Amino acid sequence: MMAFYFSRLVEIFPFFLxxxxxxxxxxxxxxxxxxxxxxxxxxxxxxxxxxxxxxIGVYVSFVRGTPFVVQVFIVFFILPEWGIQLKAFPAALLxxxxxxxxxxxxxxxxxxxxxxxxxxEAGTASGLTLIQQxxxxxxxxxxxxxxxxLVGQYVLLIKDTSVVSVIGVMELTRVxxxxxxxxxxxxxxxxxxxxxxxxxxxxxxxxxxxxERRMAI
Amino acid sequence: MIEFKHVNKWFGKLHVLNDVNxxxxxxxxxxxxxxxxxxxSTLIRCINRxxxxxxxxxxxxxxxxxxxxxxxxxxRADIGFVFQQFHLYPHMTVxxxxxxxxVNVKKMSSAAxxxxxxxxxxxxxxxxxxxxxxxxxxGGQQQRVAIARGLAMSPKIMLFDEPxxxxxxxxxxxxxxxxxxxxxxxxxxxxxxxxMGFAKKVADRVLFMDFGKIIETGRPDEFFDNPQTLRAxxxxxxxxxx
Numbered sequence: 001m002m003a004f005y006f007s008r009l010v011e012i013f014p015f016f017l018x019x020x021x022x023x024x025x026x027x028x029x030x031x032x033x034x035x036x037x038x039x040x041x042x043x044x045x046x047x048x049x050x051x052x053x054x055x056i057g058v059y060v061s062f063v064r065g066t067p068f069v070v071q072v073f074i075v076f077f078i079l080p081e082w083g084i085q086l087k088a089f090p091a092a093l094l095x096x097x098x099x100x101x102x103x104x105x106x107x108x109x110x111x112x113x114x115x116x117x118x119x120x121e122a123g124t125a126s127g128l129t130l131i132q133q134x135x136x137x138x139x140x141x142x143x144x145x146x147x148x149x150l151v152g153q154y155v156l157l158i159k160d161t162s163v164v165s166v167i168g169v170m171e172l173t174r175v176x177x178x179x180x181x182x183x184x185x186x187x188x189x190x191x192x193x194x195x196x197x198x199x200x201x202x203x204x205x206x207x208x209x210x211x212e213r214r215m216a217i
Numbered sequence: 218m219i220e221f222k223h224v225n226k227w228f229g230k231l232h233v234l235n236d237v238n239x240x241x242x243x244x245x246x247x248x249x250x251x252x253x254x255x256x257x258s259t260l261i262r263c264i265n266r267x268x269x270x271x272x273x274x275x276x277x278x279x280x281x282x283x284x285x286x287x288x289x290x291x292x293r294a295d296i297g298f299v300f301q302q303f304h305l306y307p308h309m310t311v312x313x314x315x316x317x318x319x320v321n322v323k324k325m326s327s328a329a330x331x332x333x334x335x336x337x338x339x340x341x342x343x344x345x346x347x348x349x350x351x352x353x354x355x356g357g358q359q360q361r362v363a364i365a366r367g368l369a370m371s372p373k374i375m376l377f378d379e380p381x382x383x384x385x386x387x388x389x390x391x392x393x394x395x396x397x398x399x400x401x402x403x404x405x406x407x408x409x410x411x412x413m414g415f416a417k418k419v420a421d422r423v424l425f426m427d428f429g430k431i432i433e434t435g436r437p438d439e440f441f442d443n444p445q446t447l448r449a450x451x452x453x454x455x456x457x458x459x
Contacts, residue, residue, distance in 0.1 A: 118304035
């Protein structure tokens with residue numbers, strides 16, 4: 001029986017590859033946008049404008065204090081009530097973007113605040129503009145603090161894409177659900193799903209470990 | 218060159234600069250001393266607007282420093298600033314530290330910036346350390362790099378905020394030597410320091426501050442040998458006895 005199911009699984013393996021491709025797309029598009037947004041928010045959060053800092057603080061607290069699955073529901077089911085109707089895929093990207101950029105914002109502003117005030121002052125005193133101070137002096141140093149947890153966050157974000165299966169996006173986890181209805185070998189099916197997540201996460205885990213060791217020196 | 222007109226500044230309730238009036242001539246070397254918390258660092262930090270003021274006016278080379286329309290980048294490019302804690306950029310080599318502002322603020326070509334930076338490193342006696350990172354240098358060497366970093370912008374004014382206070386005693390001399398050498402080039406300098414030897418040797422004027430006020434000014438020999446106020450006399454006796 002087991003062998004029969006296994007051959008069925010091989011038969012529908014292309015379906016899994018499609019799911020993997022969808023997961024990869026959601027993961028990498030959102031990693032990219034979250035990184036950019038997270039850096040912008042993180043830099044603003046370490047700035048001087050109190051209102052902006054407070055607003056970002058509220059946003060970060062909201063995201064950190066609510067489950068991601070609830071955020072996905074809000075984007076997909078509540079936003080339409082306010083006239084913003086999104087298909088499952090863009091809704092998934094938006095929810096991932098909101099969640100991921102909040103966490104990356106925290107990592108970035110933490111990294112920036114680890115740099116001493118004297119570094120800003122040295123740049124200021126020599127006539128560098130604020131943007132130049134960030135680009136040439138602060139961010140290059142803060143990267144040492146930011147990179148290891150940032151890559152760690154990427155791994156978490158990749159795994160969190162599984163949550164968007166609840167709104168019907170045909171990504172890897174959803175493919176697993178659908179398959180299990182036809183092949184009642186849960187262990188086999190979800191081992192395959194897990195293995196495929198592992199394939200995209202593991203290189204980043206290795207990178208994170210490597211960076212942690214390098215930056216520690 | 219630098220003019221303070223009725224400058225007042227508060228940190229919260231603390232009156233850090235109390236009606237400061239001061240005129241510094243081109244080429245003048247001014248030493249500022251006083252007990253800690255007297256406002257002396259704040260005074261020079263206002264000159265390049267590392268600090269804002271609440272009242273009065275500071276004019277540097279005809280430019281009102283705290284005016285909203287003032288081009289701060291241009292103003293700061295003409296004023297070198299040396300910090301007590303050096304604040305070199307740890308992720309850059311010595312040469313990159315010195316070249317950074319000439320390339321990015323003055324928009325020099327990197328060849329021209331490298332040339333002037335190497336000249337300034339030679340001037341502070343660190344030609345051979347161009348490729349080193351700050352962490353590989355002693356405190357005295359780091360401070361000399363910081364001076365070269367200021368000089369590479371060909372400033373009109375150099376400000377020193379307790380440049381030798383963070384140094385081990387045996388390294389103070391090498392930094393002061395570089396500064397004395399600058400004086401002989403005719404640089405306008407404001408130096409916050411308690412190094413009496415330096416003050417006596419090169420200062421045109423010593424300014425004594427306490428509680429945000431200028432208490433006394435005078436020629437260094439007059440000030441140190443015959444202070445006019447009790448507070449200055451008390452301060453001098455304290456820095457002499459240890």
